[in-house]
Amino acid sequence: MQLLVSVADASEARAALLGGADVIDAKDPRDGALGAVRVELLGALRSAIGAGRPLSAALGDRGPAVSVERRARAAARVGAAFVKLGFRGAAAVSQAPRRAAAARRGAGARTGLVLVGYADWRRARAIEPAALLALAVETDAVGVLLDTMVKDAGLFTLLEPEVVGAWVGAAHGAGLFACLAGSLRGADFATACALGADVVGVRGAACVGGRTGRVSRARVTALSALARSAPLAAAALV
Secondary structure: OEEEEOOHHHHHHHHHHHOOEEEEEOOOHHOOOOOOOHHHHHHHHHHHHHOOOEEEEEEOOOOOOHHHHHHHHHHHHHOOOOEEEEEEOHHHHHOHHHHHHHHHHHHHHOOOOEEEOOOOHHHHHHHHHHHHHHHHHHHOEEEEEEEOOOOOOHHHHHHHHHHHHHHHHHHOOOOOEEOOOOOOHEEEHHHHHHHOOOOEOOOOOHOOOOOOOOOOOHHHHHHHHHHHHHHHHOOOOO
């Protein structure tokens, strides 16, 4: 199971890289679960991590399709491996196919599209996670991510592991990779692995001072070790 760490600047990207993160994710944690970083920062992040790790970039979960396409194109231009798009609020949900298609156009042929759903989708007024899978298939996405919009409860508090596992299985059945996030801590990694997750994503657990604090190399190192040992821990659960 791979570890994705969300970073807000080049210094955090280097800390995540040196700590052993498998994927470095560009995100502004001050702007919600999928806050997009400034376009000019993407190049700095790509330079900071070099070619040794894939870069992903959050495109946000609100806003018009034209902004989504522009952000996706900027991420693709600097060599991002993935872009992540969410849908929060009535307007974003009603325009979901248009926004997803815009992200797909902007990303081009070399950058994969990942669609993001929320475990607290009712509170977010977002797309129900099962419906997100159908949209991902329709828009030729490569993967899906199940996250939480509000960070006051973890993924496995909001949804029973069996429900999450069924969603992961449905994603795999549709030919998509599945990433889990949402205030995950070390003890959640074995559960995520046992459910078949391909990637676990973290921000707050990797930071000193919470999700708006600073990414710590030492914390990423510990989380990376947990992700790599998760298959052994998961085996003990089944």
